[in-house]
Amino acid sequence: QVHRINKNGEDIWLEANYFPVVDASGKVTKVLKVANDVTKRVQQAHMNNSLLTAINRSMAIIQFDLDGKVTFANTNFLSVMGYSLDEVQGQHHRIFCDGDYANSPEYKAFWDRLNQGHYTVGHFKRITKHHQPVWLEASYNPIMNDSGELTGFVKFATDVTEKVNQAEDEKNAAQTAFTVSQETNHLSSEGEDVILKTIANLQEIKDKFTHSATELEQLGGLTSQISFIVKTISDITEQTNLLALNAAIEAARAGESGRGFAVVADEVRSLAKRTSQSTTEISEMINNIQSKSESVIKNMSTNRSGIQTGVDLAMNAGEKITQIRTGAKRAVEVMESFSNMH
Helix, strand or coil, rough: CCCECCCCEEEEEEEEEEEEEEECCCCCEEEEEEEEEEEEEEEHHHHHHHHHHHHHHHHHEEEEECCCCCECCCCHHHHHHHHHHHCCCCEEEHHHCCHEEEEECCHHHHHHHCCCCEEEEEEEEEECCCCEEEEEEEEEEECCCCCEEEEEEEEEEEECCCHHHHHHHHHHHHHHHHHHHHHHHHHHHHHHHHHHHHHHHHHHHHHHHHHHHHHHHHHHHHHHHHHHHHHHHHHHHHHHHHHHHHHHHHHHHHHHHHHHHHHHHHHHHHHHHHHHHHHHHHHHHHHHHHHHHHHHHHHHHHHHHHHHHHHHHHHHHHHHHHHHHHHHHHHHHHHHHHHHHC
């Protein structure tokens, strides 16, 4: 193949044979050239070489024979796996695999599929020389000769370990968030139950306060009635005392005949005095009861107002925690979906 320039200044490639033409005396008189234009074929070959160079530069490449033994590996592959070419050439593919996987039916099925001429692509976990796991996004491609016979395999790969680890971290984070969301949902549910019970208890206390306040108000009414009765008794006692005093005066005037009546008058006056003292004490006690009752009613009214405020606040808290629970439940659903995606 020779490179030439045509009339238009364009590069062309010729596949040519030059034949010298000699005369009868054996002298070369001219040269005959027989050529085919193979420009397209050469350009395609150059393009293919450029593509192979680009692939070799950007991807990890390794070749295997039909037995799965390494025949070639480029620098990128060797760099990822930590080997030199001499260390891997002639070695079986299994040196790049975890021992359990290399002895598994899955691994055998992998090679059976390749030996049947099937193309295989996916994410593959492999083990480096230093026993570190790496993840390769790779394709295993059958290599055929001109007769269509399988002669080996070539693997094109990209190191995606960082991407896979990041995805695993995201999955773990999603799982953690899902677990936290579940716990939040559970705790908010418990919190909601506690607040509802608190509201019920506060409402019960409020009702009891209201009932007690009503009874105290009724008691206040009864003490008022008792005060009225005591006052009436006190008035009667005063009248009795006056009558006894008048009777004593009349008995004194009657002389000896009124002596017995005077004794009775003294007893009546003494009884009236004791009754007056008792009614005074009762009146003071009732006034004290009324004062205490009014104070208790006032305090209970204040407490009842405070309890109502507590009920209102608890109900507001209940509404808020219900909203939190709704949000937590939604977060659980979202985190569960995100976790399942990974």
